[in-house]
Amino acid sequence: MTFNKLFLKRLRVLTYTGLVAYDEKYRKGVNIIRGDNSSGKSTVTYFIFYALGGVIKNWTTEALKCNEVWAEVELNGIIVTIKRFVRESGNQPMYIYWGNMNDASKVTKEGQWYKYSYNSQDDKKSFSNMLFDNLGIPMVYGDNNITMHQLLRLMYIDQESPTSSLFVYEQFDSGLTRQTVSELLLGVYDSDLYSDRIERRITEKKVIELESDLNGMRKVYDDLKNLNKAFINTLIANVEIEKEEIEIEILQLKEGKKRVVFRKDSKLNFQKINQNIHSQRNKINELDDLITRTKYEINDSESFIEMLEQKKNAIENSIATRKYFKNFPFQYCPECLSELELPQENHCKLCKQKIDEQSSGVIAKRMLQELSFQILESKKLKKKRNSFLINEKAKWESELLKLNLLQKQVNESLKDVKSFREEKIDDLLIKKGENEGLHLQYLTMLEMAEKYDLLQKEKKENEIKKNRLKDSIVIREKEQEELKNKINLKVESFALDLLKKDLNREDGFKEAKNLKINYYDNSIYVDDEKKRFSASSNFYLKNTARFSLFFSSLLISQMRYPRFILCDNMEDKGIEKGRAQNFQRLIIKTAEKFKDDDYQIIYTTSFIPDELEGSHYCIGEYYTEENKNKSLKYV
Numbered sequence: 001m002t003f004n005k006l007f008l009k010r011l012r013v014l015t016y017t018g019l020v021a022y023d024e025k026y027r028k029g030v031n032i033i034r035g036d037n038s039s040g041k042s043t044v045t046y047f048i049f050y051a052l053g054g055v056i057k058n059w060t061t062e063a064l065k066c067n068e069v070w071a072e073v074e075l076n077g078i079i080v081t082i083k084r085f086v087r088e089s090g091n092q093p094m095y096i097y098w099g100n101m102n103d104a105s106k107v108t109k110e111g112q113w114y115k116y117s118y119n120s121q122d123d124k125k126s127f128s129n130m131l132f133d134n135l136g137i138p139m140v141y142g143d144n145n146i147t148m149h150q151l152l153r154l155m156y157i158d159q160e161s162p163t164s165s166l167f168v169y170e171q172f173d174s175g176l177t178r179q180t181v182s183e184l185l186l187g188v189y190d191s192d193l194y195s196d197r198i199e200r201r202i203t204e205k206k207v208i209e210l211e212s213d214l215n216g217m218r219k220v221y222d223d224l225k226n227l228n229k230a231f232i233n234t235l236i237a238n239v240e241i242e243k244e245e246i247e248i249e250i251l252q253l254k255e256g257k258k259r260v261v262f263r264k265d266s267k268l269n270f271q272k273i274n275q276n277i278h279s280q281r282n283k284i285n286e287l288d289d290l291i292t293r294t295k296y297e298i299n300d301s302e303s304f305i306e307m308l309e310q311k312k313n314a315i316e317n318s319i320a321t322r323k324y325f326k327n328f329p330f331q332y333c334p335e336c337l338s339e340l341e342l343p344q345e346n347h348c349k350l351c352k353q354k355i356d357e358q359s360s361g362v363i364a365k366r367m368l369q370e371l372s373f374q375i376l377e378s379k380k381l382k383k384k385r386n387s388f389l390i391n392e393k394a395k396w397e398s399e400l401l402k403l404n405l406l407q408k409q410v411n412e413s414l415k416d417v418k419s420f421r422e423e424k425i426d427d428l429l430i431k432k433g434e435n436e437g438l439h440l441q442y443l444t445m446l447e448m449a450e451k452y453d454l455l456q457k458e459k460k461e462n463e464i465k466k467n468r469l470k471d472s473i474v475i476r477e478k479e480q481e482e483l484k485n486k487i488n489l490k491v492e493s494f495a496l497d498l499l500k501k502d503l504n505r506e507d508g509f510k511e512a513k514n515l516k517i518n519y520y521d522n523s524i525y526v527d528d529e530k531k532r533f534s535a536s537s538n539f540y541l542k543n544t545a546r547f548s549l550f551f552s553s554l555l556i557s558q559m560r561y562p563r564f565i566l567c568d569n570m571e572d573k574g575i576e577k578g579r580a581q582n583f584q585r586l587i588i589k590t591a592e593k594f595k596d597d598d599y600q601i602i603y604t605t606s607f608i609p610d611e612l613e614g615s616h617y618c619i620g621e622y623y624t625e626e627n628k629n630k631s632l633k634y635v
Contacts, residue, residue, distance in 0.1 A: 009072040010023075011044070024619050030587075030588055033631075039625055050084060053148030078361050081103075094115075095113045153181065163535055163539045167519075176520075193473060203462050207462045491549055491552045494551045495545055496514075570584055
C-alpha cells in the first residue's frame with residue numbers, strides 16, 4: 001500500500017480574452033504527450049509544474065499570452081482545483097477550490113476560493129503548507145525552509161537543466177536544501193529528529209549563556225558566601241534583632257521622660273502615610289482581580305483549544321474510519337442478520353441512500369483546515385495572555401513590597417508619637433538609620449542570591465535536557481540510516497536494471513556493479529566514481545536515476561515521494577530515436593507491474609513507439625509545428 005499520492009486529473013489554460021488555449025484530462029498511470037519539436041510539449045509541462053507550486057520566471061512567448069492556468073488535482077483522495085495567474089514575476093499566490101474543476105468554474109460567491117500566498121505568515125499558511133498538509137509531508141522550518149517548488153525539483157525532469165544536475169537547476173542553490181528535499185521525499189526526514197537537533201542547539205547555547213551569567217555574578221563578590229541565601233538570611237535576622245533592640249531602647253527613654261511633648265506634625269504624617277497605604281491596598285486588590293480574571297481566561301483558552309483538538313482528531317478519525325469501511329463487505333444486516341440485497345452503484349449497502357463520496361471528503365477536509373486556523377489563533381491568544389499574566393504578577397510583587405514598606409513606616413510613626421531631644425535618643429536614631437540602610441543592602445544581596453540559585457537550577461535542568469536530546473538524536477539517526485540504506489538499495493536495483501537493458505551504446509552501463517546518488521552534491525556515481533559519459537548517456541543516466549527513485553516509492557510505503565513524476569522529453573541531448581523508444585518501453589513495462597491507482601507518470605516525446613501511438617496512454621492529439629496543431633490554441 002502506498003501513501004502520499006498526487007494525481008493531475010485535468011489541466012486547463014485560459015488566454016487574457018477568456019479563450020481556452022489548452023484543456024486536457026489526465027489519467028492515473030502512464031500519460032504520454034507527443035508531438036514534433038517546437039510544437040509546445042515543454043510549455044505544457046511548464047504549466048503542470050507551475051500549477052503544482054513550481055516557480056517559473058522564463059516563460060515562453062506563447063505561455064505569456066495566457067492569463068491563468070487551472071489544474072484539477074487529487075491529493076491523497078481529495079479533489080481540489082488550483083488556479084494560478086501566469087506572470088513573469090515569481091512567488092505568485094495560489095487559489096484553491098475544494099472540489100472539481102466543473103464546480104469551480106461555476107463559483108460566483110465570494111469566499112469559496114481560498115487564497116494562499118507563496119510565503120507563509122504568522123497568521124496565514126502558504127500554499128506549500130496547505131499542499132504538504134494534504135499530502136502528509138511535514139514542513140521544514142528554520143534556516144532551511146522547504147517549499148513545494150523545492151520538492152518538484154526532484155519530481156520534474158526538464159530540458160534546460162544540465163545533464164549533470166540531478167535536480168532542476170537553480171542558480172542560487174545549496175547542498176543543504178537538496179539534502180533536506182531528498183530526506184523529505186525519501187521518507188527518512190524525521191521532524192522529531194529535526195526538532196531535537198534544533199532544540200539541542202538552543203539548549204547548548206542556553207547552558208553557555210547561563211554559565212556566563214553565573215560567572216559574572218561570582219565576579220561581583222569576592223566571597224561566595226555573599227551568594228548563599230542561608231548566610232544572607234542570618235545577616236538579615238541579626239540586623240532586624242538589633243533594630244528591634246534600638247527601637248525598644250528609644251521607647252523606654254521616651255516613657256521615662258517626665259514631660260511629654262507631642263510633635264505637631266506626627267498626626268499629619270500618620271494620616272498621610274495611612275492614606276498612601278489605603279491607595280496601595282486598592283492597587284494590589286485591583287491587580288489581584290486582574291490576575292484572577294486572566295487565569296480564568298487562560299483556563300478557558302486551554303479548554304477551548306482542547307475542544308478544537310478533539311474535534312480535529314474526531315474528524316481525522318472519521319475520515320480514516322470512513323475510508324476503512326468504504327469497501328467493507330456487508331452481506332447481512334447487523335440488526336436482524338438478514339441477507340442484504342445488492343444496492344445500486346454509489347448507494348449505501350444498508351440504507352440504500354445515494355452516497356456522494358467526494359462532497360463528504362471535501363467538507364471534512366475543509367473543516368480540518370478551518371479548525372487548524374482556529375487552533376492557531378487560540379494558541380496565539382493564549383500565549384499573549386500568559387505573557388500578560390507574568391507581567392502583572394511581577395507588578396503585584398513590586399506593589400506588595402511597597403505596601404510592606406509603608407506599613408513599617410506606619411508602625412514606626414505609631415511608636416514615635418512623642419519627640420525628645422536627648423543626645424542618647426539622637427544617637428540611637430542615627431544608629432537606627434544606619435541599621436535600616438544595612439537591612440536594604442542585605443535585601444539586595446538576598447535578591448541576587450535568589451537569582452543565582454535560580455540560574456544554577458535552570459542550568460542544571462538544561463544540561464539534563466541536553467543529554468536527553470543527545471540520546472534521542474543518536475537513536476533516531478540510527479533508525480534513519482537503516483531506512484535510508486533500504487531505499488538506496490531499492491533505487492540502485494531499479495537503476496542497474498535500466499542501465500543494463502539500455503541499447504549497446506555505453507560500456508560503462510552494461511558493466512555497472514553499483515549506482516549511488518549523492519543528493520547533497522547533486523551527482524550520480526557509477527561504480528563509486530563520478531564518470532564522464534557522452535551527453536546522450538548522461539541524459540539517459542539522469543532519467544534512469546529519477547525514474548528509479550520514483551519506482552522505489554511504489555514499493556516502499558515509508559517514502560513520502562508523492563508517486564508522481566513529470567518528464568519533459570524522452571529524447572534530449574542528441575539521444576537517438578531507437579534508444580529513446582527503448583527507454584520508453586522499459587519505463588512502461590516496469591510501470592505496468594503496479595496498479596494504475598498507485599502512481600502517475602507524465603512524459604513528453606517526439607519519438608513515441610509505433611505500438612503506443614493512439615493507445616489509451618496518449619493525451620490529446622499529436623502536436624506539430626503548425627500553429628493550428630500546436631499544444632496551445634488562440635495564442
